[in-house]
Amino acid sequence: xxxxxxxxxxxxxxxxxxxxxxxxxxxxxxxxxxxxxxxxxxxxxxxxxxxxxxxxxxxxxxxxxxxxxxxxxxxxxxxxxxxxxxxxxxxxxxxxxxxxxxxxxxxxxxxxxxxxxxxxxxxxxxxxxxxxxxxxxxxxxxxxxxxxxxxxxxxxxxxxxxxxxxxxxxxxxxxxxxxxxxxxxxxxxxxxxxxxxxxxxxxxxxxxxxxxxxxxxxxxxxxxxxxxxxxxxxxxxxxxxxxxxxxxxxxxxxxxxxxxxxxxxxxxxxxxxxxxxxxxxxxxxxxxxxxxxxxxxx
Amino acid sequence: xxxxxxxxxxxxxxxxxxxxxxxxxxxxxxxxxxxxxxxxxxxxxxxxxxxxxxxxxxxxxxxxxxxxxxxxxxxxxxxxxxxxxxxxxxxxxxxxxxxxxxxxxxxxxxxxxxxxxxxxxxxxxxxxxxxxxxxxxxxxxxxxxxxxxxxxxxxxxxxxxxxxxxxxxxxxxxxxxxxxxxxxxxxxxxxxxxxxxxxxxxxxxxxxxxxxxxxxxxxxxxxxxxxxxxxxxxxxxxxxxxxxxxxxxxxxxxxxxxxxxxxxxxxxxxxxxxxx
Numbered sequence: 101x102x103x104x105x106x107x108x109x110x111x112x113x114x115x116x117x118x119x120x121x122x123x124x125x126x127x128x129x130x131x132x133x134x135x136x137x138x139x140x141x142x143x144x145x146x147x148x149x150x151x152x153x154x155x156x157x158x159x160x161x162x163x164x165x166x167x168x169x170x171x172x173x174x175x176x177x178x179x180x181x182x183x184x185x186x187x188x189x190x191x192x193x194x195x196x197x198x199x200x201x202x203x204x205x206x207x208x209x210x211x212x213x214x215x216x217x218x219x220x221x222x223x224x225x226x227x228x229x230x231x232x233x234x235x236x237x238x239x240x241x242x243x244x245x246x247x248x249x250x251x252x253x254x255x256x257x258x259x260x261x262x263x264x265x266x267x268x269x270x271x272x273x274x275x276x277x278x279x280x281x282x283x284x285x286x287x288x289x290x291x292x293x294x295x296x297x298x299x300x301x302x303x304x305x306x307x308x309x310x311x312x313x314x315x316x317x318x319x320x321x322x323x324x325x326x327x328x329x330x331x332x333x334x335x336x337x338x339x340x341x342x343x344x345x346x347x348x349x350x351x352x353x354x355x356x357x358x359x360x361x362x363x364x365x366x367x368x369x370x371x372x373x374x375x376x377x378x379x380x381x382x383x384x385x386x387x388x389x390x391x392x393x394x395x396x397x398x
Numbered sequence: 399x400x401x402x403x404x405x406x407x408x409x410x411x412x413x414x415x416x417x418x419x420x421x422x423x424x425x426x427x428x429x430x431x432x433x434x435x436x437x438x439x440x441x442x443x444x445x446x447x448x449x450x451x452x453x454x455x456x457x458x459x460x461x462x463x464x465x466x467x468x469x470x471x472x473x474x475x476x477x478x479x480x481x482x483x484x485x486x487x488x489x490x491x492x493x494x495x496x497x498x499x500x501x502x503x504x505x506x507x508x509x510x511x512x513x514x515x516x517x518x519x520x521x522x523x524x525x526x527x528x529x530x531x532x533x534x535x536x537x538x539x540x541x542x543x544x545x546x547x548x549x550x551x552x553x554x555x556x557x558x559x560x561x562x563x564x565x566x567x568x569x570x571x572x573x574x575x576x577x578x579x580x581x582x583x584x585x586x587x588x589x590x591x592x593x594x595x596x597x598x599x600x601x602x603x604x605x606x607x608x609x610x611x612x613x614x615x616x617x618x619x620x621x622x623x624x625x626x627x628x629x630x631x632x633x634x635x636x637x638x639x640x641x642x643x644x645x646x647x648x649x650x651x652x653x654x655x656x657x658x659x660x661x662x663x664x665x666x667x668x669x670x671x672x673x674x
Contacts, residue, residue: 109577116578120496121505123489124553131542132512135523142522149526198420206413215424217663221656222428223607225624226645229631230431233638239445241430273423281664327668334516337609341628355518362522363614375519386514 136379143373149366162373172349173357173374177381179264180353184332187268187275192325194272195279200309202280203287216277224274228341231270232257235342257343260350267351270338275331279324286320287313322392330385333378354378431649434642435459442639458639462647465640470619471626472647477537478612478622479605482544486552486601487594494556495582499565506557513550517610520546525614535617543611548601555600555666559593560586596662603652623648 112119143162147155166173202212219227234242235256243253256266290313298308336355339345345352345360354374362371408416434442436454462468497506524543525534533539567589568581576584587594609624616625627644630636656663 112579113577117496117500117502120578120582121493121502124493124509124549125505127489127545127549128508128512131524131545132515132520135520135527136515138523138526139519194420201408201413201416201420204413206417208417212417212421214657214660215421217656217660218428218653219424220667221603221607221652221663223624223645223648223652225607225609225627226431226648227427229627229641229645230427232631233434233641234427234430239443241447244446273427277424278664278667282668285664323668330514334518336518337624340609340613341631355516358518359521362518363525368522368526372522375516375522378516379519382514382516386511 139372139375142369143376145369145372147367147369149368151366155369158369162370163377165370166373166377172352173354175349176352176354176357177377179351180333180355180381183264183268183271183335183351183353184329186265187271187332188325188328190268190272191276191279191328192321194276195324196283196321198276198280199283199287200313203284213281216281219274220278222274224337225341227270227274228338231266231338232342235266257351258347260347263343263347263350267335267339267342270342271332271335274338275328279321279328282320282324283317286317290316319392326385326388326392330382333382333385354381428649431642431645435639435646437639439637439639442637442642455639458637458643459647461637461640462643466626466630466644468626468644468647471621471623474537474616474620475606475622478540478544478620479602481537481541482548482605483598483601485541486545486548487598490549490552490597491556491587491594492582494553495560495586497553498557498560498563499568506554509550509553512546513554517546521611521614524611528615534615535620537620539615540612540620540622543615544605544608546611547604547608551600551604551666552597555597555662556590556593558665559590563589593662596659597666599655599659600663600666603656606652 142155144157144159145155146158146161147153202209234240235258237243237253237255237258240256242256246253254262254266257263294312294316295308298312303311334355335353336359339351339353339356340359343351345356355378358371358374358378361367361374430449433449433452435458436456437448437452438455438457441448441452442458493505493509496502520543524539528534528536528539563586567585571581571585572578606622607624608622609628612620612622612625613628616622621629627641627648630641630644659666
């Protein structure tokens, strides 16, 4: 008995580097890898989960449909990318501006950090709910604030012209602090010598920013932007809670369209092919991220 | 940091003015949510809204608990978030340790990909499986699925913590006849305790906030707080102070918990993209 347990111990010792990650690998395989392949397989089938008919294999027909025939899907793709560009663009400009402002010693630095993380961890559905009330066209505080500064009221999520921007604004509110914090960390690690040289050469602050700060900060900024872009492409909670894609599809992103195809119409095969397409879009963005990360030394 | 003082391109008053302006939206939304939850119904829907002078009442909160099974929802959220975090730590800590110690880069990338894949891509197969296994509306299904959000964060943040543990310490223990598991359990783990706390909090927060998986896989008896809010919204005639009370009740615990781990939140959100 003793000998065999010692033998087991030796075996475990020799294979420790596989035994340690084994439970995680097993879990990842069951909850991640298998479903991914299953989604890929389902995307080649036609199947309505609500009906009694079994799934049947239709090859690439679903993909042909989303690529050529389905205008609604194409519009959703464009909308998703547009939403991402608008939201992440605003977050980057605002976040960078804030980081430059806060890149100094000042009373209240700790408080700033604390306040900055609050929107990022707040429950998105709760935040969505609060913004639904703020955006109310006649009773909402957003229009009241506009009236205070002398602007005419907007219809926010209630008009198809503004819905996507109103939703992007929530994303900006929630995630600008992330870009600011990453940019602040990047600024803190900048070397001092180039600035001293520039100062001796009589360069202006603006020129120093343009020619020194921005290039040196670019790696950190690129990573921050790509992280945000990957998550913005997948935005679901805020949009689903606030508009469910409306009004009149004005805020229907791939995620929302896909969710409705799968769980309102139970069109599982077709929804799976959209999932694969969305996966491809996000994966493309991520590959860039991984490449950029590797090419940059911190 | 020195730059600001060397180039005082902005006076102190101007700086605090601008700083206040930038931080105003963040503060305002939370302030508005909390004050709204404390107002009586009539004042909550009054226009123009009152920001400072209003009567305070707990009616909104009372209604949340009397009209809806909010205790059940809170309990469900707690069970799922705690279960997901416990399971995530149990399998994630040894994995992160092994990735850091044996430099298993490929495994690390697979975990990263799991974080990148749109959650909705998992949802269709899960829905089909869990329905077949009759696991829809069980804690098990929710805990397993929420792991997708928690596990990558736990593993990736912990890799950098374990990398900082000096290898000499473990080697000495191994030479003294300690097993790898002993070295992990008695040497490395106590040294990364602060990191474990921070990642546990992060994983808890993300599971608590999760909406997408629960909206499909939770049922009447396992509905979590974000789903509860969503179903409240769908009722037409609803009191704003009740909605704000519900939003506050969901958000406040997460905010408090996050403050404990605030130093690590950013690295957790970005997987340490920028090492600080």
